[in-house]
Amino acid sequence: MLYIVIPVFNRLKYTRACLDSLRKQTNPNFRVVIVDDGSTDGTATVLAADYPEVTVLPGTGSLFWTAGVNLGLRYALEQGATWCMTMNNDVVAYPDFVARMMEAAESRPPALYGAFELDASTQEPIYGGGWLDWRTGSFRNLLHELTPEQRRGLHRTQNLPGRGLLIPREVFDRIGMFAEKVLPHYYADYDFTHQARLAGFEVYLNFDAHLGTYPEESGDTQNRQRKSLRNYYNHLFSIRGGANLRDFTRFARRNCPPRYLPLFLVNGYARRIVGYFLR
Structure with a gap:
């Protein structure tokens, strides 16, 4: 069973849009866990009234991204999840997103998979994986190397963000959870996927699985x-x-x-x- 874990703090309109997109999935075989870390915009009330199928875990109000994700992941693993996906609330999943991700996951040995991200407003490509050059600190962006016709199927990548990151249970069994004590908010997703690679797991960008994102809405x-x-x-x-x-x-x-x-x-x-x- 797949569990999708979404940490939230306010921004209710994005949470609604994200959950509405998950309701429209062609593959409905998953459960959603939201970690509500002290939202003050009525998130808890709306979720209880309008999204009864969603499990809501209350946070302490100071979890930040990494501890919030870990809280949801631990719950999912306790429930017997075989696959977990981390997802931010400011994304919308295309209708075949889950189906495309699970098709890829079931096609090869346990690996991690990320999504092809498009601007939700313009449909322009935003993120498609890549590689860090440790000598220069620069990022080799696969979107700059692949033509539009080549942006399909699976491509190996070095790191992945936590937006729509699909992780098999075996990864947690081998390397543990995200490093919340060391990286409480940023870098934790890139750290986790790289640590998984070092532990022997492949990491792929799935260009057939699309997420809509709002690049201008990030805090940074x-x-x-x-x-x-x-x-x-x-x-x-x-x-x-x-x-x-x-x-x-x-x-x-x-x-x-x-x-x-x-x-x-x-x-x-x-x-x-x-x-x-x-x-």
Whole structure:
């Protein structure tokens, strides 16, 4: 059985759209678990009234992404889940999304699978996997290498985000949960998928499984759009800061090959410190 785990904090309209898209799936063989981490916009009331099929787990109000996901995953595994999927509430799943993901999952040995992300408003490609260059800190984007005709089927990738990430139970049995103590919010998904690769699991981007996303709605994107010294500080040091230097350092030390670590850190710090003003 597949369990889909969605951590939420407010943004009820996105949660509704996400759940409505899951109700329209051609493959309905899954259960949804929402971790509501202290929402103040009526999320709990609406979920209880309008989405009785969803299991809602209350958070402490300070879980952030990683601990929230882990809370839902532990529940799913206790219920006997054979597959788990992490999903953010600000995505919409195309009707055949679950079917396409499970078809891929059942076609080969246990592996991790991510989704092809499209802008929900324009349908332009947003994310299609890729590889980190540990020497330069740059990202080799598969979308830049594949023609539209080649963007189908499965392509190996190095890391995957937690938006629509399909994980077999065997991965948790081998490497444990997401690293909530080390990476409470950002980088935890990339860390988890890379640790799974190091443990011997393949990681794929499934170009046949589509998710609609809202790239302009992420907290880090909005922070960049409203530039100020306070937001710059938050960008580099807040738990929700997309360039959090502490968490970037922890991610690098856990994943970067030792011979490249100094160069990766220097390049990474420079990109984060300067990049805020260049975008």
